[in-house]
Amino acid sequence: MSQDTASSLLTLRSVLAYLALGAGVLSFLPGLGVVGAVAIISAIILGWRDLRLVARLLFGLLTAMTAIAIATEPSALIGAATSMTRLTALIITVMLLSSMLGKSADLGVISKSLFAGSPLARYYSVTFGTAFLSIPLNFGSVGVVATMIQGEKDQQGDSAITRNASRGVLRGFGASPIFSPLSISIVLTVTFVPFLHSWQIIAISLPLAVGYLLIGALFLEPESPGYQPVAAPEPGTRRARMAPWLRFAAVIGAIFGATFALSGYFDLSYSRAVTLSCLGAVVIGLAHRRLQGGKITLPSMAPMSNELVIVGGSAFLGVLISTFATQWLGAGFSLPGWAYPIVAFVVPSVFFLGGMIGFNPIVIGTLTGGVLGPIWPVSAVLGLGIAMVSGWGLTAAGTPYSANSLLLERLTGYSAQVASLRWNMALSVCCLLFTGALAAVITLVKAGL
Numbered sequence: 001m002s003q004d005t006a007s008s009l010l011t012l013r014s015v016l017a018y019l020a021l022g023a024g025v026l027s028f029l030p031g032l033g034v035v036g037a038v039a040i041i042s043a044i045i046l047g048w049r050d051l052r053l054v055a056r057l058l059f060g061l062l063t064a065m066t067a068i069a070i071a072t073e074p075s076a077l078i079g080a081a082t083s084m085t086r087l088t089a090l091i092i093t094v095m096l097l098s099s100m101l102g103k104s105a106d107l108g109v110i111s112k113s114l115f116a117g118s119p120l121a122r123y124y125s126v127t128f129g130t131a132f133l134s135i136p137l138n139f140g141s142v143g144v145v146a147t148m149i150q151g152e153k154d155q156q157g158d159s160a161i162t163r164n165a166s167r168g169v170l171r172g173f174g175a176s177p178i179f180s181p182l183s184i185s186i187v188l189t190v191t192f193v194p195f196l197h198s199w200q201i202i203a204i205s206l207p208l209a210v211g212y213l214l215i216g217a218l219f220l221e222p223e224s225p226g227y228q229p230v231a232a233p234e235p236g237t238r239r240a241r242m243a244p245w246l247r248f249a250a251v252i253g254a255i256f257g258a259t260f261a262l263s264g265y266f267d268l269s270y271s272r273a274v275t276l277s278c279l280g281a282v283v284i285g286l287a288h289r290r291l292q293g294g295k296i297t298l299p300s301m302a303p304m305s306n307e308l309v310i311v312g313g314s315a316f317l318g319v320l321i322s323t324f325a326t327q328w329l330g331a332g333f334s335l336p337g338w339a340y341p342i343v344a345f346v347v348p349s350v351f352f353l354g355g356m357i358g359f360n361p362i363v364i365g366t367l368t369g370g371v372l373g374p375i376w377p378v379s380a381v382l383g384l385g386i387a388m389v390s391g392w393g394l395t396a397a398g399t400p401y402s403a404n405s406l407l408l409e410r411l412t413g414y415s416a417q418v419a420s421l422r423w424n425m426a427l428s429v430c431c432l433l434f435t436g437a438l439a440a441v442i443t444l445v446k447a448g449l
Helices: 003-025 032-046 053-072 076-102 105-113 119-137 140-156 160-179 184-192 198-218 238-264 270-291 302-329 339-356 361-375 378-398 403-412 416-423 425-446
Strands: none
Touching (some): 003 032, 003 076, 032 076, 032 302, 053 076, 076 270, 076 302, 105 119, 105 140, 119 140, 119 160, 140 403, 160 198, 160 403, 160 416, 198 238, 198 378, 198 425, 302 361, 339 361, 378 425, 416 425
């Protein structure tokens, strides 16, 4: 393949991704959900060589389920295509937001400030700072902080200090799916679990995530005293040091406010509310950059083939699985009352074990929500929601095939296997037991069993 042909294909894949974004934003118009799904599948096929094994297997499953749906329930394909388009539009918008904020001058100041202070203060700064940055930056937060860790490692060598900072990055990013209103975990959970609202999950999951980050300090290596970071924060007044944090917090707060206003007062679906809020922040940010004399360039979406399969394909499968589960099990099917708390206890571990063998949490979340969501007692849906988001977060933080573990390995050289099995396993097991028990108790109490 010539260089010109390869460049043209990359451009076409990016254009198709942006077409899917536009279709997702306007998916309330007839037919655009299907148009978006066709664009997504076309982009996936054109980027087939870039797909990882799990993504290829997922696309094969999507193809098989589509053939079954055509033969048995073709009407379900419209809803599946619309869901695929909407959630894909969400992840593309989040990537745009991450790209825009990743070029901010504030980001370097924030990341430098994470390495100051005593060992405990430094660990909490890295951990909570990564969780904070993960809200708008997604994987960009891991890239930013891990790059700082590698700088410290290059200058001062491998030590307990850089290893503890790496632990903090993994755990901070893992906390984001548990509590962040913009996380795909909460969006997907609310999408597939009927009658569950995001604010219900966050009311429980936010203190749960904070507790997870706090107790992580019990699972650290002792550090030598007197450490001075190479990339020390620049001196200045307290107000000057806090300004970058406050500006980032203002952006996040505005997105949160817009999301809850759109989903609450304007009755939009939660996935569309998040998409429109993030997209609004991107448009305002680009307009501000243009007014400041900067050049507006949109990032290429061609490298997103794996994300298109995993996010879009999982959303598509979730609708079909829910439909087939209702048909095969019967509309009146339910588990024995005593089984629901047990299932809630097991769900976080199912996420984690799936992650240990390479399954993305989106896949496990889709299967879990698609099968259990329709049959879960309405009064106890919070228990299933907490089980799903906590399992998702612990999988992201503590398994070797999660995207952030692999990214950390690439940037710092610390093995994802070592980070998961030696550094985080004890913490992960303790938290899996606790979150499973919490989900079981909530289910037991709410269902009145």
